Structure formats: structure tokens, C-alpha cells
Amino acid sequence: METVKLLKSGEFLVAETSPDDVFIPEEFNDEQRMIAQTCQDFLEAEVYPNMADLEKGDRELMKRILKKSGELGMMGISIPEEFGGFGQSFVSQMLVAETTGAGYSFSVAYMAHCGIGTLPIMYYGNKDQRERYVTKLATGELIGSYCLTEPGAGSDANSGKTNAKLSEDGKYYILNGQKMWITNAGFADTQVVFAKIDNDRVMSAFIVERNFTGVVVGNDEHKMGIRGSSTAQIYYNDVKVPVENLLGKRGEGFRIALSILHMGRLKLGANVVGAAKKAVTDSVKYANERKQFGVLISSFGAIKHKLASQVIRLFASESAVYRVSRDIDGMMETLKADCGDTGRASIEAISHYAVEAAILKVFGSEMLDFVADEAVQIHGGMGYSAEMDVERGYRDSRINRIFEGTNEINRLLVVDTAMKRAMKGEFDLFGKAEALFNDLDKITGGESSGESYFIEKSRYIQNFKKVIMICIHGAVKQFAKNLINEQEVLNNIADMMMETYVSESLLLRVTKLENLKEIKPVYRDILDVNVYDTAEIVRKSACDAIYSFASPETTTSLIKAIEALTTVRGVNVKDARRRIADKLIEDNRYGF
Amino acid sequence: MKILVCISNVPDTTTKIKLAEGNSTIDTAGIQWVINPWDELSLTRALELRDDAASGIKSVTVAHVGPASSEPVIRKALAIGADEAIRVNANSPDAYYVAAQLAEVIKKEQFDIILCGIESSDYNGSLVGGMISEFLGIPSASGVSGIKIENGTAVVTRDIDGGKEILEMPVPFVAVVQKGIAKEPKIAAMRGIMLARTKQIKVYEPSAVEPLTNISVLEKPAPRSACRFIDAENPGQLIDLLRNEAKVI
Numbered sequence: 001m002e003t004v005k006l007l008k009s010g011e012f013l014v015a016e017t018s019p020d021d022v023f024i025p026e027e028f029n030d031e032q033r034m035i036a037q038t039c040q041d042f043l044e045a046e047v048y049p050n051m052a053d054l055e056k057g058d059r060e061l062m063k064r065i066l067k068k069s070g071e072l073g074m075m076g077i078s079i080p081e082e083f084g085g086f087g088q089s090f091v092s093q094m095l096v097a098e099t100t101g102a103g104y105s106f107s108v109a110y111m112a113h114c115g116i117g118t119l120p121i122m123y124y125g126n127k128d129q130r131e132r133y134v135t136k137l138a139t140g141e142l143i144g145s146y147c148l149t150e151p152g153a154g155s156d157a158n159s160g161k162t163n164a165k166l167s168e169d170g171k172y173y174i175l176n177g178q179k180m181w182i183t184n185a186g187f188a189d190t191q192v193v194f195a196k197i198d199n200d201r202v203m204s205a206f207i208v209e210r211n212f213t214g215v216v217v218g219n220d221e222h223k224m225g226i227r228g229s230s231t232a233q234i235y236y237n238d239v240k241v242p243v244e245n246l247l248g249k250r251g252e253g254f255r256i257a258l259s260i261l262h263m264g265r266l267k268l269g270a271n272v273v274g275a276a277k278k279a280v281t282d283s284v285k286y287a288n289e290r291k292q293f294g295v296l297i298s299s300f301g302a303i304k305h306k307l308a309s310q311v312i313r314l315f316a317s318e319s320a321v322y323r324v325s326r327d328i329d330g331m332m333e334t335l336k337a338d339c340g341d342t343g344r345a346s347i348e349a350i351s352h353y354a355v356e357a358a359i360l361k362v363f364g365s366e367m368l369d370f371v372a373d374e375a376v377q378i379h380g381g382m383g384y385s386a387e388m389d390v391e392r393g394y395r396d397s398r399i400n401r402i403f404e405g406t407n408e409i410n411r412l413l414v415v416d417t418a419m420k421r422a423m424k425g426e427f428d429l430f431g432k433a434e435a436l437f438n439d440l441d442k443i444t445g446g447e448s449s450g451e452s453y454f455i456e457k458s459r460y461i462q463n464f465k466k467v468i469m470i471c472i473h474g475a476v477k478q479f480a481k482n483l484i485n486e487q488e489v490l491n492n493i494a495d496m497m498m499e500t501y502v503s504e505s506l507l508l509r510v511t512k513l514e515n516l517k518e519i520k521p522v523y524r525d526i527l528d529v530n531v532y533d534t535a536e537i538v539r540k541s542a543c544d545a546i547y548s549f550a551s552p553e554t555t556t557s558l559i560k561a562i563e564a565l566t567t568v569r570g571v572n573v574k575d576a577r578r579r580i581a582d583k584l585i586e587d588n589r590y591g592f
Numbered sequence: 593m594k595i596l597v598c599i600s601n602v603p604d605t606t607t608k609i610k611l612a613e614g615n616s617t618i619d620t621a622g623i624q625w626v627i628n629p630w631d632e633l634s635l636t637r638a639l640e641l642r643d644d645a646a647s648g649i650k651s652v653t654v655a656h657v658g659p660a661s662s663e664p665v666i667r668k669a670l671a672i673g674a675d676e677a678i679r680v681n682a683n684s685p686d687a688y689y690v691a692a693q694l695a696e697v698i699k700k701e702q703f704d705i706i707l708c709g710i711e712s713s714d715y716n717g718s719l720v721g722g723m724i725s726e727f728l729g730i731p732s733a734s735g736v737s738g739i740k741i742e743n744g745t746a747v748v749t750r751d752i753d754g755g756k757e758i759l760e761m762p763v764p765f766v767a768v769v770q771k772g773i774a775k776e777p778k779i780a781a782m783r784g785i786m787l788a789r790t791k792q793i794k795v796y797e798p799s800a801v802e803p804l805t806n807i808s809v810l811e812k813p814a815p816r817s818a819c820r821f822i823d824a825e826n827p828g829q830l831i832d833l834l835r836n837e838a839k840v841i
């Protein structure tokens with residue numbers, strides 16, 4: 001791997017990145033494209049034709065389809081070869097997550113298996129556990145699940161009551177408790193269960209087999225969406241779990257649970273890109289067929305506006321997804337050289353990018369909700385018909401804001417984690433923030449005459465970062481340790497961080513595309529509208545935050561600085577969106 | 593026995609075709625190339641036969657006439673499971689040229705069963721298979737919708753008007769196949785994709801052959817004009833329109 005400059009998690013706030021240091025989806029090699037094609041072919045051959053039956057709750061069918069994907073090797077992407085997988089890069093793993101993300105409830109079942117169901121054992125298991133379980137999970141011989149949530153412990157995951165006690169002969173942990181909302185519960189052979197041993201303060205993790213005596217799986221929940229996936233409660237009544245099935249060390253469970261969630265969030269960020277591409281393609285196909293007032297509805301400005309807005313958010317989200325993925329691959333390489341174990345190196349690298357993981361999760365799930373909602377709207381009454389994919393897509397999309405940590409929790413994490421990393425000295429956030437804050441009166445937008453298109457855009461992005469730093473410094477100064485209780489302000493900061501990270505990723509992608517001579521004017525249109533919108537979101541969020549924390553004496557100078565830093569060149573958004581929509585309409589599918 | 597599957601690469605069936613300047617070729621920018629659907633089915637069936645130990649088929653090779661830029665499609669065939677691949681390094685100006693190049697390859701490498709798709713979804717010429725058999729002086733069967741090996745003998749099923757014709761074929765022979773030869777195209781498994789990386793694509797330089805045809809111009813079908821409805825009670829108006837407006841009677 002060529003050397004690229006690796007940003008630490010959250011460091012984007014204070015650093016400038018070169019387009020050469022990011023990976024963009026246009027750089028996939030032929031092998032990666034073939035891997036994605038296989039996933040796509042699989043959805044078309046096995047999933048879509050069975051969708052109606054899956055939705056009616058045929059769990060045997062879901063299990064069979066999952067196993068078929070295993071036979072094709074789709075479950076071994078993230079697993080090293082020595083444990084029966086294909087040891088693919090994180091970028092390739094994300095590409096698979098993206099492509100299968102268009103598979104509605106199959107995607108949820110498949111991702112739960114390959115991700116949270118399998119990877120805790122791959123990453124934290126010992127050799128014996130990996131050989132006994134991972135080799136079979138990697139081929140679909142076993143189906144996996146992940147059991148963290150309890151009736152009384154959702155967002156506050158460590159508060160669970162499930163308990164484990166060592167048996168007198170020291171051979172077993174006796175497990176008692178109840179888990180809730182467990183994906184694949186109906187048919188999973190293995191469960192990674194989190195429970196506290198004796199009166200421990202933190203949880204431990206166990207590998208439980210479905211057929212251990214005392215494991216009782218409840219009925220499937222009736223859900224708003226992803227109805228093809230099995231979600232149920234699981235009860236543990238004096239279940240004897242062999243001590244060999246303790247995963248990681250005693251008390252390491254919470255760390256395992258959190259690390260795996262970071263991984264889940266990243267993969268979810270890729271999933272929603274795939275789901276959104278499907279929804280945009282469905283939207284434009286319909287708009288290119290449906291006529292009203294004697295013309296195709298795709299010729300109406302209002303519809304073009306929707307189609308283009310879908311594309312812009314999707315394209316931007318995708319740019320961020322692959323940017324982080326490459327960073328993770330880079331970090332993995334470094335760590336692998338240090339610790340020698342691929343599994344541990346992978347999860348360390350993934351957990352390192354916790355800030356970006358939460359960003360992809362929140363931004364991506366909200367992007368998909370927007371895209372899915374507009375897809376319904378473009379279909380008019382037909383969008384409300386249960387016969388249409390967009391109707392299912394709309395219902396299925398909603399879960400993404402809830403699981404893998406709700407978006408509220410993840411917004412808090414975006415800010416909290418970045419600040420903690422900075423406090424640990426991983427990058428200089430507070431020093432820079434303070435300097436800016438103390439020199440508010442000198443702040444300008446920094447416009448210089450004759451700057452090039454990309455230099456100007458980069459200046460805007462750097463300005464948005466300054467806004468974020470000013471707000472962080474102001475809020476910390478005002479609330480000190482109490483900032484944690486000022487969630488509204490933290491949300492404002494999180495929103496700015498997310499929009500800025502995504503816009504910067506988009507800018508880097510478009511710059512790199514032009515460097516690679518793939519000049520298509522429509523990419524600049526996407527960037528223009530996105531940065532113009534981001535400026536507005538950053539301005540509004542910053543103002544909301546400042547009015548919430550600043551004293552009347554400082555408000556005026558703060559707001560003045562924010563206005564200077566968020567002023568961007570005006571864009572003819574109507575024409576830009578029309579050009580974007582026209583390309584989509586011409587292609588009749590999402591092909592950006 | 594060895595099978596050769598001839599594959600061509602064609603624009604993905606959902607591609608909106610644009611003509612390049614001069615209107616004698618298509619604009620290839622942004623086109624996603626795929627294995628011709630008939631060839632993909634032939635390959636699928638060939639692999640099924642190879643994987644059935646009783647068939648006596650030992651290997652499946654794919655051959656393609658095209659420039660290096662078409663290698664991803666060959667790689668895909670290897671990923672799906674072909675054992676070997678051959679590429680004749682030339683553009684393919686017409687069916688005669690392609691058939692002549694493939695015939696040369698077959699002479700060198702010796703295959704028992706040669707499978708060609710009945711047509712390719714780009715130019716739909718339906719010519720190459722028949723020409724290969726002519727070049728080599730070996731039998732061919734067209735419209736083949738089934739192929740199996742029974743006690744060492746190849747048996748093909750042809751769709752004919754109102755029924756089926758079942759033929760025993762002496763090897764070597766060319767089968768020009770149509771849909772039905774395999775149920776669904778085989779999906780490349782992850783292992784196959786990883787293995788494809790390690791398989792060589794043998795490249796032959798083309799033999800000196802002159803194409804027999806030359807495309808002077810490509811034209812898109814004229815857009816369909818709007819449909820006019822004439823009241824069933826009013827046949828006179830129909831006659832009038834056909835005579836005076838459409839000028840066809």
C-alpha cells in the first residue's frame with residue numbers, strides 16, 4: 001500500500017487533507033467490482049423474487065437465502081483466510097455492505113449475521129473459539145446473532161440485568177436473564193450474549209448456542225418495516241455456558257459491545273448508500289414513465305428538484321463512506337504490523353475511527369430517510385401502495401436511526417469522542433479553538449482575489465471548521481464539565497461536524513475526480529449545491545448554539561465571526577439541480 | 593473432453609446506446625460491459641458438465657476476440673469458473689473476422705465441443721458459430737437448447753418448429769446455443785473471484801484475415817410517433833387519413 005497521510009479520528013477538525021490521501025469509489029479495481037456484482041446478482045436472483053414471502057414472515061426461507069449467500073462466499077468477506085474467509089480490505093467490506101444494503105430485510109439479516117453476529121468472535125475470540133465458530137459462521141453453516149439490548153437496557157446498554165455465575169465445579173457459567181430486539185433470533189444458531197458475572201460493574205461476553213438447555217426464543221415482533229427479518233426476545237433460564245465460551249476476558253464485554261457497535265455503524269453507513277441508490281433508481285424510472293398534464297413528471301422542476309436533492313445527499317454520503325474506509329485500512333496495516341493478529345488489529349482500527357463511525361451512521365441514516373421519503377413522494381399515490389418497492393423502502397429505512405445506537409446517542413458521541421481524543425493529545429483542538437476565540441474581531445472569511453474553484457471551496461470548508469472550533473471553545477468555557485448535560489448545544493456541534501466532514505469528503509472526491517481527468521460538470525454542480533447548503537446548516541447550528549451559551553456581551557462578536565465564516569458565493573441552485581436531475585433522467589438509473 | 597466457450601462482451605442490457613461521431617460506431621464512454629447473455633448461459637452449462645464427474649469433460653476454456661480493455665469480461669468468466677482463457681488481441685470488425693480468428697485458436701488448441709451463443713446482444717448477427725464450423729469443416733447444430741453427455745457421447749436438443757430434435761453429435765462439433773441451455777447464469781462465487789486473479793489469460797496475436805464487411809452507418813430507429821385513435825363509428829375518417837395523410841393507400 002502506498003503511503004498516505006493518515007488522519008486520526010476527529011482530526012479532520014483541525015487538519016487539511018489532500019485529495020491524494022483519500023480513496024474514492026471511482027478507484028475500485030476490477031476484482032472489487034466483480035465482488036459487488038456478485039452481491040448484486042445474488043439480490044436479483046435470490047432476494048427480490050422472494051421478497052413478498054420474506055415479508056410475510058417466512059423465516060425458513062430467510063434462513064435458506066442466508067445460507068445460499070454463505071455458499072457463494074458472501075459471508076466470508078471480513079474473515080481472514082485461515083478461518084475460512086477471504087480476508088478482504090475494509091474498503092471491499094464496505095462495498096459489499098453497500099451493495100447488499102439494497103436488499104431490504106435480507107440486508108438486515110445478512111449484516112447482523114456477518115457483522116455483529118460473527119465479528120465479536122473473530123475479533124475477540126481465541127484460536128479455539130474462532131475455529132469452532134468463525135469457520136462455520138464464515139460459510140453460513142451457522143447463523144449468528146448479537147444479544148446486548150434488554151427490556152430495561154437499551155441506550156444505556158451496560159445497565160442490563162442478565163447475570164452469569166460460575167458453577168461450583170468451575171466448568172460452566174450459569175446464565176439467567178432476558179434479551180430483547182434480537183435480530184435473527186428466530187433461527188440463529190449462535191448468540192453473542194452480554195451479561196455481568198456475579199456483581200461485576202461491567203459486562204462480560206459469552207458465546208451461547210441456541211440449543212443449550214434453557215435458551216428460549218420468543219415470538220417474532222410485529223414491526224413497522226424490515227418485516228422479513230426475525231426480531232425476538234430471548235430468555236436464558238439457568239443456561240449452562242461452558243467456561244471455554246467466555247469471549248475475551250471477564251469484564252471485557254462492554255468494550256467488546258462498544259467496539260462492535262463502531263463496526264456496525266460504519267457498515268450501516270455503507271448499507272444505506274446501497275439502499276438509497278436503489279430508491280433513487282426506482283424514483284427516476286417511475287418519473288420517466290408517469291405522465292401527467294400530457295408530459296412525463298420527470299420534466300417538472302419540482303420533481304427534478306427532488307431527484308437532484310436525492311443524488312446530492314447520496315453522492316456526498318458515499319464520498320464520506322469510502323474516505324473513512326481507506327483510513328481504517330491504513331490504520332489496520334499499521335496495527336497489524338505492531339500486534340500481529342489480524343482480528344485484533346481490525347477491531348482496534350475500526351474502534352479508533354469512532355467519531356467518523358458515528359457520523360456515517362447518523363448522516364447516512366438520515367440521508368436514506370430523506371431519499372426514501374422523496375421516493376414515495378415522486379411516486380404519488382403509487383408510492384403509498386404496498387405493491388411498490390418504495391413503500392417498503394420507506395418503512396425499512398426508519399430502523400436505521402434507531403439501532404446500532406440511536407441517532408441521539410450517536411450525535412452525542414460525535415462530539416464527545418472527538419473532544420476526548422483531543423484531550424488525550426491526539427490532535428490540537430483546544431489550542432487552536434482558543435486562539436480563534438480570543439481573536440474573534442480579526443476573523444474574516446479569508447477571500448483572496450483570483451482563487452481557483454477548488455481553493456475557494458476548500459477555504460469554505462476550513463472556515464466551517466473554524467466555526468465548529470469557536471463553538472466548542474465557547475461551550476466548554478461556558479459549561480465546563482456540565483457541557484455533557486447541554487445536549488441541545490452538543491447536537492448543534494454534532495450537526496456542524498457531520499455536515500462539514502461529509503462536505504469535505506465530497507470536495508476531496510470531486511477534486512480527485514478532476515485530477516483523474518474524469519471531468520463531468522455535474523460533479524461540480526453537486527459540490528456547489530452541497531457546500532452552499534452546508535454553509536447554511538453550519539450558520540444556523542452555530543447561531544443556535546451561540547444564542548444558547550454566550551453572554552450578551554460576547555454574542556455580537558461571535559455572531560459576526562460566524563456570519564463571516566459561513567458566507568459563501570451564491571449558487572444558481574435551480575440550474576445546478578436541473579443539470580444533476582437531467583443526467584439522472586437521461587441515464588434512467590443512479591449512475592453517478 | 594475439452595469445451596471451448598466463445599464469449600463476446602456487450603454493453604449491459606440497460607445501457608442507453610449513443611452513437612459516436614461519424615455514426616459508424618457506438619459511443620463507448622460510460623458503458624458497462626458484460627458477457628453476452630447467451631454466452632454466459634453456455635458457460636454455465638459447460639461448467640455444470642465439467643463439474644459432473646460422469647460427463648468426462650475435463651476442462652472449460654473461454655475465448656474472446658478483443659483488445660486488452662475487454663479483459664475484465666474474460667476475468668469474470670474465469671471467476672464464474674472457466675479453467676483457462678484465451679484472448680485474440682484484435683478488435684472485432686465483423687463476424688467473419690471473429691470466426692476466422694476463433695477457428696485458428698481451435699486448430700491450435702484442439703477442443704471437442706465448441707459453444708457459441710446464437711447471437712450477441714449488441715449486433716445480433718447470429719453468424720459466428722456457423723462460420724467456425726465451416727472454417728474447420730466440422731459439424732454444427734444451431735438453436736441448441738440442451739446439451740448432455742451420455743456414455744461419452746454428446747447429445748444435443750434443438751428447438752425446431754413445433755417440437756424438439758435430439759441429435760447425437762460426433763466430436764469435435766460446434767453448438768450454437770440459445771436460451772434454455774442453462775436455467776440461470778451462474779453467479780461468480782467469492783472464491784472464484786479470488787482464484788481468477790491467479791489464472792493466466794493466454795494472448796494470441798491475430799492471424800491475417802480481412803474482414804468482409806464494413807459498417808458505413810448506424811442509425812437509431814425513428815422515435816415512434818403518437819398514436820391516433822379514430823372512432824369505430826367513423827371508418828371514412830380512417831380511409832381519409834390513410835390516403836391523404838399517411839399516403840399508404
Ligand SMILES: Cc1cc2nc3c(=O)[nH]c(=O)nc-3n(C[C@H](O)[C@H](O)[C@H](O)COP(=O)(O)OP(=O)(O)OC[C@H]3O[C@@H](n4cnc5c(N)ncnc54)[C@H](O)[C@@H]3O)c2cc1C
Nearest residue numbers: 146147148149154155181182183231403404405406408409
Ligand atoms: C428491529 C430492531 C432490531 C434490533 N436488533 C438488535 C440486535 O440484534 N441486538 C441488540 O442487542 N439490539 C438490537 N436492537 C435494539 C436497539 O439497538 C435498541 O432499540 C436501541 O439501542 C435503543 O434502545 P431502546 O429501544 O431501549 O430505546 P431507549 O434507550 O429507551 O431510547 C428511547 C429514546 O430516548 C433517547 N435516549 C436514550 N438515552 C438518551 C440519552 N442519554 N440522551 C439523549 N437521548 C437518549 C433515545 O435516543 C430514544 O430516542 C434492535 C432494535 C430493533 C427495533
